[in-house]
Amino acid sequence: MALFTTGEAVAVELPIARVPTRAAAFLLDLILQVLIGLALVFVLLTLLAAIGADSAWRDAAVLVSMIAAVIGYPVLCETLSRGRSVGKLAMGLRVVRADGGPIDFRHAVTRGLAGIVDFWMLGTGLIAIVVSLCSPTGRRIGDALAGTVVVHDRGRLPWPSLAVPPPWLAAWARQLDLSGLPDDLALAARRYLLRFGTLTPEVQDRLGRTLVITVCARLGTPPPNGYPPMHILGAVLAERQRRAFPPPPQPTRQQLNAVYQRPAA
Known part of the structure; x- marks a missing residue:
């Protein structure tokens, strides 16, 4: 295994x-x-x-x-x-x-x-x-x-719940050309999101900004202003996953707001 x-x-x-x-x-x-x-x-x-x-x-x-x-x-x-x-x-x-x-x-x-x-x-x-x-x-x-x-693959492989992007970045993520995002960089971003709750605020910010800059550079697009790294990376990875798998049932806006906590304008 x-x-x-x-x-x-x-x-x-x-x-x-x-x-x-x-x-x-x-x-x-x-x-x-x-x-x-x-x-x-x-x-x-x-x-x-x-x-x-x-x-x-x-x-x-x-x-x-x-x-x-x-x-x-x-x-x-x-x-x-x-x-x-x-x-x-x-x-x-x-x-x-x-x-x-x-x-x-x-x-x-x-x-x-x-x-x-x-x-x-x-x-x-x-x-x-x-x-x-x-x-x-x-x-x-x-x-x-x-x-x-x-x-x-004789039996059905485990099929975990599919991720969705923060709704305020969904339109931005859909227009991205994800062909420039290599698997190893996407995996590093996923591990960052997985470990996010265990990181100190300083590491969350420093590592997140580094990943956002690197990911957006590979995608050939500037990072959207006013959003934390967790939102941007979550939007990119969720869109990448959406193109590889059938779309999941969409959660309500209240559920998404409870997870992401939209920043003030």
């Missing part, structure tokens, strides 16, 4: 997938990759033969088919299914971010490209096995580069 801090700063334990189950999932995917590669080669070579293409075009067709099968297949599957290939689905596995959230195309393509080193450089997958055995969370090189972890 490994402890993840989710988008709403809730600690959740998820079972880490180890080498045996990951190897079984990889073998299933490998069979599909071979079949896909052969099918692409057959189709492309048939088309090239029909138009009388020379050997250079045929070599290019074989290379494109191999790349599509080796890299395109896992990237496409994990992007569309939010972390599962056919092999992982059969073995009850899923790729998640280091904070337990769903992955996107950036994570999938990083894992797919790194798979060339993990699985194909020596032709045996030995690098992936050794690195995974040495990692406490079972990560291979692709996971380390992408900031992901493979977990068991």
Whole structure:
């Protein structure tokens, strides 16, 4: 088991997938990759033969088919299914971010490209096995580069209550481009919110302002004036979470005001 801090700063334990189950999932995917590669080669070579293409075009067709099968297949599957290939689905596995959230195309393509080193450089997958055995969370090189972890997903994963932003910053948060916010910085902001009540007022202010300045710089927007760091960071993280998960039932304004205590104008 490994402890993840989710988008709403809730600690959740998820079972880490180890080498045996990951190897079984990889073998299933490998069979599909071979079949896909052969099918692409057959189709492309048939088309090239029909138009009388020379050997250079045929070599290019074989290379494109191999790349599509080796890299395109896992990237496409994990992007569309939010972390599962056919092999992982059969073995009850899923790729998640280091904070337990769903992955996107950036994570999938990083894992797919790194798979060339993990699985194909020596032709045996030995690098992936050794690195995974040495990692406490079972990560291979692709996971380390992408900031992901493979977990068991046979049962339904814990689904904590979703966070909502302070209502007076909701409109500001919706117009943000959150693609520039890296996972490690978002995780630092979540931990700040999680530990907020245990910090001294001086640390709350100093650390909060530092995080707000860093986060807003990465987002390319100035911090809104007149709001404490807790409100700004809460709005950013809640909006990030809203885009990754279905919207939760909205609390009343009285409940939100009791939590955030809107500052005086």
